[in-house]
Amino acid sequence: MFADVDASSLLLDVELVEANITPRTKAIIAVDYAGQPCDYDALRAIADRHDVHLVADACHALGASYKGRPVGSVADMSVFSFHPVKHVAAGEGGAITTNDPGLAERMRAFRNHGITTDHHQRAKRGDFFYKMDELGYNYRLSDIQCALALSQMRKLPQSISRRREIAAIYDEAFAKTPAIAPLKTASGALHAYHLYVVQLEEVERAQVFAGLRAENIGVNVHYIPIYWHPYYERLGYSRGLCPVAEAAYERILSLPMFQGITDRDVEDVVTAVEKVVGLSVASSSG
Numbered sequence: 489m490f491a492d493v494d495a496s497s498l499l500l501d502v503e504l505v506e507a508n509i510t511p512r513t514k515a516i517i518a519v520d521y522a523g524q525p526c527d528y529d530a531l532r533a534i535a536d537r538h539d540v541h542l543v544a545d546a547c548h549a550l551g552a553s554y555k556g557r558p559v560g561s562v563a564d565m566s567v568f569s570f571h572p573v574k575h576v577a578a579g580e581g582g583a584i585t586t587n588d589p590g591l592a593e594r595m596r597a598f599r600n601h602g603i604t605t606d607h608h609q610r611a612k613r614g615d616f617f618y619k620m621d622e623l624g625y626n627y628r629l630s631d632i633q634c635a636l637a638l639s640q641m642r643k644l645p646q647s648i649s650r651r652r653e654i655a656a657i658y659d660e661a662f663a664k665t666p667a668i669a670p671l672k673t674a675s676g677a678l679h680a681y682h683l684y685v686v687q688l689e690e691v692e693r694a695q696v697f698a699g700l701r702a703e704n705i706g707v708n709v710h711y712i713p714i715y716w717h718p719y720y721e722r723l724g725y726s727r728g729l730c731p732v733a734e735a736a737y738e739r740i741l742s743l744p745m746f747q748g749i750t751d752r753d754v755e756d757v758v759t760a761v762e763k764v765v766g767l768s769v770a771s772s773s774g
């Protein structure tokens with residue numbers, strides 16, 4: 489089941505989670521959209537009440553924290569991606585964190601064809617014996633990818649603080665422009681700003697998107713509602729299921745956000761956004 493999001497943060501609406509839990513539900517999966525952690529205290533209470541696992545899709549939120557606790561430690565399992573566009577890139581691959589030794593063991597076997605020991609452990613024991621306990625896959629991350637990811641981990645704090653500076657510049661600039669509404673952020677969380685997303689009020693997103701691309705600003709849209717994709721349509725999910733997310737999809741725009749962007753470029757983005765949105769406001773009000 490898909491539960492809808494909160495209209496101002498675009499994070500999972502915790503009020504709607506419980507109504508979507510059925511006897512077949514095994515886990516609540518929450519996405520830390522844009523890099524802001526979800527309300528994990530509220531989600532934990534619901535997960536415990538229904539005896540289901542809590543999984544964080546924290547791919548946007550590496551380096552973020554929730555009420556002082558680092559993302560990666562607040563759910564039963566937290567999922568991270570090292571895809572090239574993410575905070576820490578290893579080419580491909582990812583990591584899952586857990587504090588549960590049973591889940592850790594299960595995942596280690598799952599990534600290794602379902603085999604309960606790896607070759608390091610066998611070498612240490614001086615033994616050849618191994619056991620395949622359940623069906624698994626080759627989801628192993630190579631040493632080369634790990635070396636790259638580890639070297640990038642050292643730069644993470646710097647990257648997050650730069651991203652937060654950029655977000656602060658955008659926030660301040662757009663506070664005086666009613667047609668541009670940055671996503672709402674909660675005070676208890678430290679945002680990792682994988683994305684900087686605004687919602688456009690009373691202007692056509694298509695017009696603003698085209699106008700900014702014409703100004704050479706690399707804006708984007710994250711994301712198309714997942715169940716609008718043919719795969720989910722074929723599974724029977726139909727439009728209208730999550731009206732808040734669908735309405736937000738029509739209005740969202742991601743602005744340039746990366747560690748290497750200069751203050752000068754951020755100012756250029758602000759100027760271009762205000763110009764293009766201003767023109768759109770003028771044209772839509774006739």
Ligand SMILES: *Cc1c(COP(=O)(O)O)cnc(C)c1O
Nearest residue numbers: 519545547548569570571581582
């Ligand atoms: C990147 C990303 C994924 C997928 O990561 P892969 O490394 O491609 O598996 C999943 N969820 C979110 C929120 C992401 O940003």
